[in-house]
Amino acid sequence: MNWWRRLFSSARLEQELDQELRFHFEQQVADNVRAGMTEPQARRAVRLAFGGLNQVKEDCRESRGTMWVTSVAQDIRFTLRTLRRDRAFTIVAVLILALGIGTNIAVFSVVDTILLRPLPFLDAQRLVWIAGNNGTGALSDTTFRVDAYEEIQRQSQSFTEMTAYVPFFATSDAKLTGVGEPRVLAGVWVAGNFFHMLGIQPQLGRLFTPEESVKGGRPAVLLSDSFWQRQFAGNPAIVGQAITLDNQAVTVVGVLPAGFDFGGVFHPGVKADIFTPVVMDNIRNWGHMLSMIGLLKPGVTVAQAQAEADVVYPQIKAAHPEWMTDLAVKITGLKDHVSGTLRRSLIVLWCAVGVILLIVCANLSNLLLARAAARGKEFAMRSALGAKRSRVVRQLLTESLVLSSLGAALGLAIAYAITSYLAHQGSIALPLLSSARVDTSALVWTLLIACIATLFFAIVPTLRMSRGNLQDSLKDSGHGASAGRKHERMRAALVISEIALACVLLVGAGLLLRSFLRVLDVDLGFEPSHASAIKVDFNDDGKPARRGAILKEMLRRVSAIPGIEAAGISDKLPLDRNRSWELGAKGRSYPKDANHDAFVYIVTPGYLDAIGMHLRAGRDFNWADTPTSQPVILINEAAARRDWPGQDPIGREALGIGDGVTRVVGVISNVHESSVEEAANPEVFVPVTQGSPEGGELVLRSKLPPGALAGSVMSTLRSMNPGQPATEFRPIQQLVDHAVSPRRFFVLLVGTFAGLGLLLASLGIYGVISYSVTQQTQEIGIRMALGATQARVQLRVITKTLKLALIGIAVGVVASFCIAALISSLLFATAPTDPLTFACMILLLIAVALIAGYLPARRASRIDPIVALRCN
Amino acid sequence: MVAAAKFDLPQGTLDLLILRVVALGPIHGYAIAQRIQQISRNALQVQQGSLYPALHRLQYKKFLAAKWAESETGRDAKFYELTAKGRAQLKSETESWARLTELVALILQDPEGELS
Numbered sequence: 001m002n003w004w005r006r007l008f009s010s011a012r013l014e015q016e017l018d019q020e021l022r023f024h025f026e027q028q029v030a031d032n033v034r035a036g037m038t039e040p041q042a043r044r045a046v047r048l049a050f051g052g053l054n055q056v057k058e059d060c061r062e063s064r065g066t067m068w069v070t071s072v073a074q075d076i077r078f079t080l081r082t083l084r085r086d087r088a089f090t091i092v093a094v095l096i097l098a099l100g101i102g103t104n105i106a107v108f109s110v111v112d113t114i115l116l117r118p119l120p121f122l123d124a125q126r127l128v129w130i131a132g133n134n135g136t137g138a139l140s141d142t143t144f145r146v147d148a149y150e151e152i153q154r155q156s157q158s159f160t161e162m163t164a165y166v167p168f169f170a171t172s173d174a175k176l177t178g179v180g181e182p183r184v185l186a187g188v189w190v191a192g193n194f195f196h197m198l199g200i201q202p203q204l205g206r207l208f209t210p211e212e213s214v215k216g217g218r219p220a221v222l223l224s225d226s227f228w229q230r231q232f233a234g235n236p237a238i239v240g241q242a243i244t245l246d247n248q249a250v251t252v253v254g255v256l257p258a259g260f261d262f263g264g265v266f267h268p269g270v271k272a273d274i275f276t277p278v279v280m281d282n283i284r285n286w287g288h289m290l291s292m293i294g295l296l297k298p299g300v301t302v303a304q305a306q307a308e309a310d311v312v313y314p315q316i317k318a319a320h321p322e323w324m325t326d327l328a329v330k331i332t333g334l335k336d337h338v339s340g341t342l343r344r345s346l347i348v349l350w351c352a353v354g355v356i357l358l359i360v361c362a363n364l365s366n367l368l369l370a371r372a373a374a375r376g377k378e379f380a381m382r383s384a385l386g387a388k389r390s391r392v393v394r395q396l397l398t399e400s401l402v403l404s405s406l407g408a409a410l411g412l413a414i415a416y417a418i419t420s421y422l423a424h425q426g427s428i429a430l431p432l433l434s435s436a437r438v439d440t441s442a443l444v445w446t447l448l449i450a451c452i453a454t455l456f457f458a459i460v461p462t463l464r465m466s467r468g469n470l471q472d473s474l475k476d477s478g479h480g481a482s483a484g485r486k487h488e489r490m491r492a493a494l495v496i497s498e499i500a501l502a503c504v505l506l507v508g509a510g511l512l513l514r515s516f517l518r519v520l521d522v523d524l525g526f527e528p529s530h531a532s533a534i535k536v537d538f539n540d541d542g543k544p545a546r547r548g549a550i551l552k553e554m555l556r557r558v559s560a561i562p563g564i565e566a567a568g569i570s571d572k573l574p575l576d577r578n579r580s581w582e583l584g585a586k587g588r589s590y591p592k593d594a595n596h597d598a599f600v601y602i603v604t605p606g607y608l609d610a611i612g613m614h615l616r617a618g619r620d621f622n623w624a625d626t627p628t629s630q631p632v633i634l635i636n637e638a639a640a641r642r643d644w645p646g647q648d649p650i651g652r653e654a655l656g657i658g659d660g661v662t663r664v665v666g667v668i669s670n671v672h673e674s675s676v677e678e679a680a681n682p683e684v685f686v687p688v689t690q691g692s693p694e695g696g697e698l699v700l701r702s703k704l705p706p707g708a709l710a711g712s713v714m715s716t717l718r719s720m721n722p723g724q725p726a727t728e729f730r731p732i733q734q735l736v737d738h739a740v741s742p743r744r745f746f747v748l749l750v751g752t753f754a755g756l757g758l759l760l761a762s763l764g765i766y767g768v769i770s771y772s773v774t775q776q777t778q779e780i781g782i783r784m785a786l787g788a789t790q791a792r793v794q795l796r797v798i799t800k801t802l803k804l805a806l807i808g809i810a811v812g813v814v815a816s817f818c819i820a821a822l823i824s825s826l827l828f829a830t831a832p833t834d835p836l837t838f839a840c841m842i843l844l845l846i847a848v849a850l851i852a853g854y855l856p857a858r859r860a861s862r863i864d865p866i867v868a869l870r871c872n
Numbered sequence: 873m874v875a876a877a878k879f880d881l882p883q884g885t886l887d888l889l890i891l892r893v894v895a896l897g898p899i900h901g902y903a904i905a906q907r908i909q910q911i912s913r914n915a916l917q918v919q920q921g922s923l924y925p926a927l928h929r930l931q932y933k934k935f936l937a938a939k940w941a942e943s944e945t946g947r948d949a950k951f952y953e954l955t956a957k958g959r960a961q962l963k964s965e966t967e968s969w970a971r972l973t974e975l976v977a978l979i980l981q982d983p984e985g986e987l988s
Contacts, residue, residue: 006932016940017924020901020950023943024920027902030945050920059925064932 007066017060025050071391075398083402086371090403093367096763097407099756100360101449102414105438107353107749108445109419111346113436114339120259120435121334122199123295126160128302129337130292130309135330138580138599138674138681139167143288146280148325151316152292158305160297163197164290165190166278169270170577170694175537175725178244179231182725184535185245186271188262189278195222195256197295205239205254212253213277219250220277225258227273245274261434265338266291268429269738288325293334306331338431345746348823352508352753355501357449359760361456362498366764368400368461369491370771393462400458408450412438415446427734428741460490488772495764496808502754502761503812503845504819509747509754510837511820515828516747519740525636525671525680526574527612530565531732532706533573533697536717537724544627548689550720551604551696552623557716558698559606563709566701568607571693574673575735579694582656583635583684585643598639598682599673600657602693607685608634608668610699611732618650618666621687631662631690637670639682657684658691676739677828699732706731746826758848761808765852769801773856780860781868790861797860801853802846809845813838881916886926888969889918891954891962894936900949901927927952935961 006013025046032042050056061067083090118124130152133141144152144164153162166172166189174187192213195202202222212220221243223232232238242249256275263270283289296305313327332340339346379392416438422428423436464487536554540547551569558567572578583598590596605621608614616637625632633654640649649664670680698717702709706729717724737744773780780793820832830837881889893899893907904927905918930936935958943949954962 016950019948021920021924023900023947023949024902024905024924026947027945056921056924059921060928063925063929 003065006064007069010066010070013064017057021053021056071394072398075395076402078395079399079402082399089367089371090406093364093403094406094410096360096363096760097404097453098410098414099760100357101404101408101411101446101453102418103411103753103756104353104357104449105411105415105442105446106418106422107349109415109438109442110422110433110436111350112439112441112445114342114430114432115346117441119265119335119338119432124335125333126296126298127198127334128294128296128305129332129334130162130294131330131332131337132288132328133326133595134328135332137595138578138597139291140288140578140580141595141597142291143167144290144292145286145288145323145325146284146290147320147323148316148327149290149292150280151320152313152327155312155316156294156305156308158296158300158308159294161193161197161295162292163191163194163295164278164292165194165266166283166289167267167291168289168577168579168694169267170572172276173695174245174274174276175247175723176231176243176245177247177723182537182723184537184725184727185227185273187245187274187276188272189283190275191280191290192277194275197293200256200260202254203257204236205252207254208277213279215279215281217279219245219248220253221245221250222275223252223255224262224272224274225256225260226271228255231273245276250276259435261432264432264434268431268433269427269741271426294331302331302333342430342742344823345742345826348508348826349746349749352505352750355505356753356757356760357453358456359498359501359757359764361453362494362501363760363764363767364403364453364457365460366491366494366498366767368457369464369487369494370767372461372464373487373771396462397454397458400454400462404450404454404457407453408446412443412446415442427738428745429738430742430745460494464490491768491771492804495761495768495804496811498761498764499805499808499845499849500812500815502757503809503841504815505750505754505757506841506845507813507816507838508819508823509750510841511823511827511830511832511834512743512747512750514834514837515826515830516740516743518829519676519743522672522676523669524574524676524736525613525669526732527701528732528736530703531611531699531701532709532729533699533732534713534717534729535725535727536569536696536698537721538696539721539723542692544689544692547693548623548626551688554698554717554720555604555606557720558700558713561709561712561716563702563704564700565703566606566609567698568604568610569688569693569696569698570601570603570607570611571688571695571697572601573697573699573732573735574611574671575676575739578674581684583639583643583682584655585649586653586655586661588643596642596656596682598635598656598684600684600686600691602686602688602691604688607699610701612701613671614669616667616669617648618664620666621685625687625689627689631658631660632665632687633657633662634666634668634685635664636668636680636683638680639684640667642682654684657686662686662690676736677743743828758845761845762848762852765801765804765849766855768804769797769853770856770859772800773797773860776860777863777868780863781865784863785865785869793861793863794854794857797857798850798853801849801857805846805849805853809842812845813842885969886918886922887930888962888965889916890923890926890930891935891958891965894952895954895959895962898939898941898951898953900943900951902949904952930958934958 028046028049029039029042032045033039037045119127121127130144131142132144135142149162149164153159156162169186169188172187172189174185176183176185192208192210195207201207203225205222207222208220211217223238228234228238236255238252239254240252242251244250262272262275294305296302309329309331313329317323317325317327382392383389419436419438423434425433538547538550538554540550555567555569558564578599580597581600582596584590584596603621605623605625608620615634618634621632621634635643635649635654643649643654644652644664649667652664653661654664655661668683668685671683672678672680673683674681698713700709700713710729713729714724714726780788784790784793816838817833824832889908890904893904893911899907901920901923905920905923908916908918927936931938931952934955936952937955937958938950938952940948941951943951
């Protein structure tokens with residue numbers, strides 16, 4: 001009979017055992033009778049020789065090897081019964097555990113998704129990101145021209161394959177007509193082998209064929225799953241049909257799988273509706289256009305590829321001086337490129353929830369200790385009745401395990417809610433976040449966390465309870481005797497550590513919050529509030545004069561709409577997409593290889609007012625700046641400082657923008673063009689009549705909400721161009737929000753955790769003080785009977801609370817100083833020792849401690865001496 | 873726990889004795905105890921408290937097989953018999969027991985080690 005059969009057929013085994021022993025017994029009796037005893041004598045003799053029948057049976061059961069299962073089941077049943085009886089304790093303990101474990105799982109899922117799990121591509125570990133200009137600067141700096149891409153592909157030995165896409169999405173957006181209202185689709189141009197190299201298989205149809213990425217090939221497009229669902233209601237019949245994009249019939253060759261999130265990996269916050277194979281010959285002369293991804297040969301490391309690039313690429317550059325390109329590349333693992341910058345923030349977040357778990361454990365330990373005091377007698381009784389110490393320990397551990405299992409189950413539900421909430425926050429610019437979910441590894445993590453937590457919070461109360469001297473505990477829980485001093489010291493130590501941990505969390509969160517507020521306070525160089533933008537479509541046949549006329553009329557009509565204060569058009573918005581060209585002062589010599597790029601915006605007169613940029617000197621553009629008049633530009637202060645240091649740039653001539661010499665007519669204050677937190681870079685503004693804009697963003701300044709304007713603005717635009725696609729108003733504030741969203745995300749989470757830590761610590765304080773008041777009811781009663789006033793009693797309790805809190809805070813502040821230094825790289829314009837933050841957080845902790853102590857203090861002062869003395 | 877006062881059976885020897893007795897043919901627990909007692913001329917008395925757990929242990933290790941059958945008195949009893957595995961075990965245990973006693977005797981008889 002194997003172990004499982006023995007486990008499940010215990011009833012039959014019991015019966016057989018009984019029968020077997022009874023047979024033995026009867027045989028013995030029969031033998032004794034035969035030897036001359038009377039029957040009663042024989043029975044008595046045998047019974048004496050037999051000893052405890054139950055003891056024999058128990059030993060036989062032990063030999064089955066299934067005993068522990070039954071006794072564990074017994075323990076669990078008993079635990080559930082006790083927990084049900086002590087409902088308030090159970091609910092509080094499970095809730096606290098659930099919060100601690102839940103936040104831990106949720107953060108683990110996020111960390112796992114963004115940091116630990118490989119990218120959702122084939123051979124993800126071998127994919128690398130190849131960035132120009134040593135990986136710094138604007139998109140135009142880190143991208144490559146087509147010739148360079150092809151030459152690198154030919155000459156590199158480190159890669160199995162390379163692919164590329166065009167990150168200038170304004171160029172690749174396409175207007176869809178013929179299906180309902182015309183609309184602009186977010187498109188991405190990709191090299192023909194892009195999906196093949198990443199190992200993405202379409203859920204319907206096929207990938208691109210080589211013929212589709214050469215000049216004159218049949219136009220083809222792949223749809224993203226979300227766009228396919230939205231626009232075509234997931235109709236599979238669309239595959240193979242043609243749709244009209246930019247007035248051209250394009251065949252839908254397939255639909256990408258739902259799990260493929262282009263924006264989520266490469267450009268958080270960017271959504272992509274369609275993917276088009278880029279025809280390299282078409283963009284060969286467009287300059288830096290391609291972001292490159294390589295697939296390393298098996299066994300080749302990133303460092304080896306970088307070493308090769310350092311040698312080979314400069315040779316390529318030397319062979320092609322006409323490319324005017326700088327092939328100093330930086331190769332990083334694709335995963336590093338995607339989430340490397342978030343590593344530190346995520347680790348901080350992870351530590352924060354770790355601290356929460358510690359506080360939870362301390363809190364629970366405390367609760368269990370309080371319970372232990374109340375149950376001391378029960379366990380003493382069990383030991384007296386013969387329970388082995390190991391059995392008592394097992395019983396206590398079982399209770400703790402059951403508690404943490406319940407907590408973990410509830411925690412999983414909480415974590416599930418949090419992760420699915422986060423995964424659907426499209427506005428958070430964090431890579432891969434949309435694929436965050438509670439998966440197998442998170443479940444394993446849960447198990448681990450629950451076990452570790454159990455060990456942490458159960459070990460102290462368990463040892464304490466099982467070690468107890470029998471006599472002492474039977475005596476100690478007698479009336480009147482105040483609980484063991486040691487017991488109370490242990491609880492005080494736990495509370496102090498809770499306060500210290502909460503203090504560290506609060507200071508960390510405070511510093512991050514202050515940084516966030518500083519970031520929000522940054523002078524962006526434009527006014528995001530009350531401004532919104534809408535993409536406009538116009539057909540100028542590439543003629544600048546015609547473009548000027550159309551846009552001038554468009555702005556005239558739009559400005560006439562009631563409520564519109566200012567209107568202007570730029571092809572790119574700040575903190576959104578960007579591009580850069582070279583800018584230099586005429587006649588000034590620049591050191592070779594020095595980067596003198598500037599971000600370029602092609603704008604109409606009035607744009608500066610509409611977006612709220614400040615003209616510092618000179619003039620704005622006007623409609624008298626025409627294709628035939630003097631080419632003019634505006635620059636920002638950063639450009640003025642770099643290219644005309646110590647001079648007045650107005651009226652000076654510049655090189656690099658457009659075909660020849662341009663004249664600077666105005667200087668504007670710096671605008672944060674690519675990041676809120678980094679200093680502004682040199683910028684150049686070019687009139688629409690003298691440059692070629694990539695599309696147009698109509699920026700409106702109005703006190704009215706965008707919703708109220710949408711109708712009239714759209715009908716005005718349609719009156720000029722019936723093909724104006726239906727697009728939404730984008731509040732400019734949204735761009736800022738998007739740019740600061742990672743910081744907001746971390747502040748929000750760390751702040752929530754700090755709040756949670758504070759709450760738990762205050763619960764801990766309340767628990768300990770309240771317990772000690774209960775224990776000292778009699779003593780307080782005596783004091784009051786001897787004339788102590790209510791205020792005096794209150795003061796005593798509150799002093800005790802404050803003492804605990806202050807020790808905790810002292811420890812916490814020291815720890816915070818160390819921790820703060822570690823997170824200093826995450827702070828913005830805030831010193832890690834920021835006195836204001838430290839002071840605020842300390843005051844907050846003291847205030848919370850006082851409240852937690854005041855409640856029991858009030859109860860103490862209301863003790864009626866007569867009742868207190870009698871009831872004990 | 874073997875026969876109080878009479879003899880202390882070294883650890884594990886009870887299993888060997890049981891296997892030896894059962895090797896003679898199917899036999900129930902009470903008879904095993906009787907047989908051991910008889911053969912040892914009453915020097916060894918196996919208590920139920922150690923006999924039955926040992927029997928069950930041997931059964932679960934598949935050294936013994938058990939079946940219920942009518943006993944000589946007409947009542948149903950649980951009869952144990954040796955399995956092939958049990959027979960092999962008995963053989964190897966007997967050999968190692970013989971070797972052990974031989975070695976122990978050798979050391980005890982060593983004249984140089986004689987207690988003075």
